[in-house]
Amino acid sequence: MTTAALSSAPPSKAALFEAKAVKTSARRNRLLSLPALIIIGIFGVLPLIIICVYSFLVAAPYGGVQWQFSTDAYLNFLFQRDIFDDTLQFTPDFLIIYLRSFLFAVVTTVICLLLGFPTAYFMATRPPAQRNWWVLLITIPFWSNLLVRTLAIMFIIRDEGLVNNALIGLGVIDKPITMLYTNFAIQLGLLYAFLPFMVLPLYSSLEKLDFRLIEAAYDLYATRRQVLWRVIIPLSKPGIIAGCLLVFIPALGAYVTPLILGGGIHLMIGDLIAQQFGSGRNWPLGCAQALILMAAVLVALYFYVRKHVGQGAAWLSPASWISRTSRASARSPSSACWCSMCRCSS
């Protein structure tokens, strides 16, 4: 193409053909992404616009909205209008639910990380043939519906459930311990639901870790603890970040788990928003609550990722978190290692 463009002579047939081929392939590549773009446009962007618009409207008495501009939905999030003198009074009810949800999500993320890291490390240090089986085991819960699995937890922890019956049978306790419909139940359900989302990114990060670096660190007088903090954790940071995001964000907006295991007594954001569209019959408030949640997550995410990944636009793309892990080069097979922490035994 370049030669054809440079010379004043008319482009040869071959050059024309090449130019055409390049053009078609570019067009074809764009076409390939079209179905996904259409789906994202219709089911992602459009609903978001609708939510945005609805949040600035007035609630109709029996659900739905009246087409009349109002910022009441946002005001109602923090204030309540007095029925008699029409003044705004600060009510922290929604805020408390938001903060509690935030706390649940943080605790879930931290515990998932503490449980998930050793698990992922164990998986990543198995012989390659075994590793796939471990990944399969981790993904088995995904094969059945979350609702069913949450109901199963209910049967395990309720007053006449498996745990209480076993403890009473063994004579450890006289009366059943109330676990269902408590904060504990919600927390347990969240941990159970989101643990795989922590383990899998951690595993994919640790799996790419060059275990010769661990040997090098030991050789340079690092103790096991120092190897963990100075080499393994910094190098698996992309996996840690991805795992934390994949757990924190859905945990914050979790709906089914707190609804079933909390029994509607201990509300989380998801329940609260759902209520506005159901019994609350306040669609604009629900929309506003959803947008406030989204804004809060985006702000938190921005600071979190900027702190851990570095500045620049790259923080937005998960690809950049993954590419950081893949720098580690191929491992050489070596003999059984003394440290029993790495998978040198392959």
Place this chain on the structure above:
Amino acid sequence: MKIAFENQVAAPQLPSRTAYGDNQTGTHLPERAGFLNGVIVPEQPGKNAIEVRGVRKVFGTGENQVAALDTVSVSIRENEFFTLLGPSGCGKTTLLRLIAGFDFPTAGEILLHGKDIAPLPPFKRPVNTVFQSYALFPHMTVAQNIGFGLEMLGKPKAEIEARVAQMLKLVKMEALKARRTSQISGGQQQRVALARALAPQPKVLLLDEPLSALDYKLRKEMQIELKRLQHETGITFIFVTHDQEEALTMSDRIAVMSAGKILQVGTPRDIYDRPAERFVADFIGETNFLPGTVVSKQAGVATVKFASNATISAGYPEGFDPTGEVTLVVRPEHADLVPDPAKGTIAGTLANIVYFGTDTHYHVKLDGGGENFIVRHQNSRSSAVTYETGVKVGIQFEEDAARVLKD
């Protein structure tokens, strides 16, 4: 768990050394004591940096057991550039990993300045490794990599900074100290790996084929660089390679390994001129193998008769008793062509002439049959005789050029 180096290197008291069948030349088998042609260098106790005594390493269990090292003993002296040379799978890297502490020996002892370090984990050994893959930490800068060992030892910050600056200067990397290791070239990574391993001032530096990933020219440069570093730091280097040329040019002494055993230990000249076994002669440099029959022998010299009825006297290593059919080895450059076939020790027809620039190889098809015999001639400005293929020539050996070796 910080390490006090002094604790490990003080205490040079040595247990009885004879119990391990170690001998004075540093080779492991008593019958090989005569490698240095009778010159026995007495070793003073405590002058050995590393002593490997009867070390065995078996991998796998049950039927899958493989002995990577089969009862190896070797002494490595202080301030020595010592090379473990052998084909891949010979156990040289296993031995290095045992010294580094990444693996533990199945049996035997590894002494560092007289103290058994075999049961210690790597972070308690004053030994550092330069890895084949360099294994630089990708999340740290060049300077952070070099300072890592010192930091782990809990050295004060000022000392670390000073030492890192010193190491950067030593490997000529001052300009790139703030770079990430992914932003520098392979040769530069090599230098950083060296500096990182040298920074904690180890008693022994282990190098696991560190030059194999570099291109030819860079490798040549690094060979000289390594020699310089060893000279400047005075640290004992144990270098693992499969490249015989690298071993010959860099080493003070070489241990040739094969199939989990050390076949010969000696200076490059010993190894090249007086190989102890056929494998050593074959692995290092080019060699002609000539079949013959031992007629008589006395005092380390055997008289061997060839198929052509010509006889020659050839030396043989001590501890080897050549009888009957034997193989003689002759280096190509230790033989000479003569135009008159009758004047040569053996005769043949010139089959091929290969010109190499600095020298010329003459391939001679021997009258007695067998493999072609190669004679190497250094080319000079006035080569007196020119040969043509197809002519009858004689091959003459230099004085004691031929040796009888164990197969």
